[in-house]
Amino acid sequence: MGKSRSANSVRNVSFGFAQQLITLVLAFVTRTIFVRKLGAEYTGVNGLYANILTLLSLAELGIGNVLTYSLYGALHDNDHEKLKQFISYYRKLYRYIAATVTVVGLVIVPFLGQLVKSTLPHNEVVLYYLLFLCNSVVSYFVMFKVTLLRADQKEYIRNIVATICLLLQYVLQIAFLYVNNNYTTYLIIQIFFTIMQNAVCNVIANKYYPFLKEYTKETNLIDKKGLISDVKSMFVYKVSNVVVTSTDNILISMLLGTIYVGFYSNYSMIINYIATFINLMITGLIASLGNLNADNDSEHSYSVFKGMVYLFGVITIFCSVCVLNAIQGFIPIWVGREYVLGKDVLIAILVTFYVTHAFDPTWMFCETMGLFKERKNAMVINAILNILLSLVLAKPFGMSGILGATAIARVLTIVWWEPYILFKKKFKRPLVDYFKQQAGIIGSNVLIVIISYMLCSFVSESFIGLVVRVVISGLTVLLVELIFMRKTEEFAWAKNKVKQIIHR
Secondary structure (H helix, E strand, O other): OHHHHHHHHHHHHHHHHHHHHHHHHHHHHHHHHHHHHHHHHHHHHHHHHHHHHHHHHHHOOOHHHHHHHHHHHHHHOOOHHHHHHHHHHHHHHHHHHHHHHHHHHHHHHHHHHHHOOOOOOHHHHHHHHHHHHHHHHHOOOOHHHHHHHHHOOOHHHHHHHHHHHHHHHHHHHHHHHHHHOOHHHHHHHHHHHHHHHHHHHHHHHHHHOHHHHOOOOOOOOOOHHHHHHHHHHHHHHHHHHHHHHHOHHHHHHHHOOHHHHHHHHHHHHHHHHHHHHHHHHHHHHHHHHHHHHHOOOHHHHHHHHHHHHHHHHHHHHHHHHHHHHHHHHHHHHHOOHHHOOOHHHHHHHHHHHHHHHOOHHHHHHHHHOOOOHHHHHHHHHHHHHHHHHHHHHHHHHOHHHHHHHHHHHHHHOHHHHHHHHHHHHHHOOOOHHHHHHHHHHHHHHHHHHHHHHHHHOOOOOOHHHHHHHHHHHHHHHHHHHHHHHOOOHHHHHHHHHHHHHHHO
């Protein structure tokens, strides 16, 4: 079981990385043409609507995570009848979600004038929003089957389908942007390929799980009350998380202007693509963590947890210093010097990025161990603090205040609360062990930032210079880790995991 679990994790992560590497180049080409052909106003509207639709997806948040968790046991036992019950039940829930998102989305239309501070014609602003809404709604109709593939550690299959669809989508979008500079056509193409991807995933799921097409009678095989309770707890947690991560563009648009969303969107796109690679690792690992934690071997789980805390710390600081030392020179080459933001904004972005992803293992283990109810209150407080701090800090610090508020709110809540409940409820260990490990990681990471920044200050910001800066940043991370961490168990675990990925 352990060997199969590890092999599936590596395969999911490997395919996920391959997908992102293939699509990243075309995504950048598409974005470059988008910015140069349509300008900052359309870039701002695109980023703003993406955030609004993320907020609308609150209707779903909680269900997908609980569905994945609830499927682990049935998949482990190969219980087809129970799987049919789960999927039948969640199919109904997702239909309600699609209807809810549609209704709430339409209710927002009269208020677009207050949300969008733009010189674009109002009828166009509304049309673009409705197309975004349509793309969001159509994604829900086969979500329950995609989740089954994920829980069964077959995420790599969905990644292959997504890669092919995205490649075709980007090629067509680039072609139409060159031909007619039409944003409406750009969005229609996106909707078409969302539908295509869902249709193909549906066919594949039916092939792997043909028993899902069999008639299933309502029974008491699944605990609906327990599921709803978990969904409610996860809903509160995820609502709060989305409020934290998806309100920045809305606040920037309302307080500073939609065009500033366009400036920030170029930075956030790069950060989000980097985060996507990290999330692919999470997706590839989380199903195997569900199986690992189902074995109820707390010692083994804790050993894996320590290794993951170290690995995520290294990955996050590597990404952070590369961006810190290269992005201010890359933006002018990519989209133009007028899109460069201040150093204060960049620091706020990177601190938030680090605080979010270096601590990912805690929520991953909480989620796969079923700790839904215990986390929700901290996340609610985090969301409230984030909005209040954003409003307070926006006036004296502008965009950096809005973005930095996210990091401050997380440090005051999630960063310490999630490990607290994990160590108290599951690992049964003193929390000080966790913070000692994090203190060591953060100490070495601060050293990495100082050394790499000083070395890169001697390198130009030409294209070749940027490549050299990234190499210097990467080598600094490698050397510091080898000097201070090479004899630790966590380093050995992380090295072994990387070797598995490479040899696959």
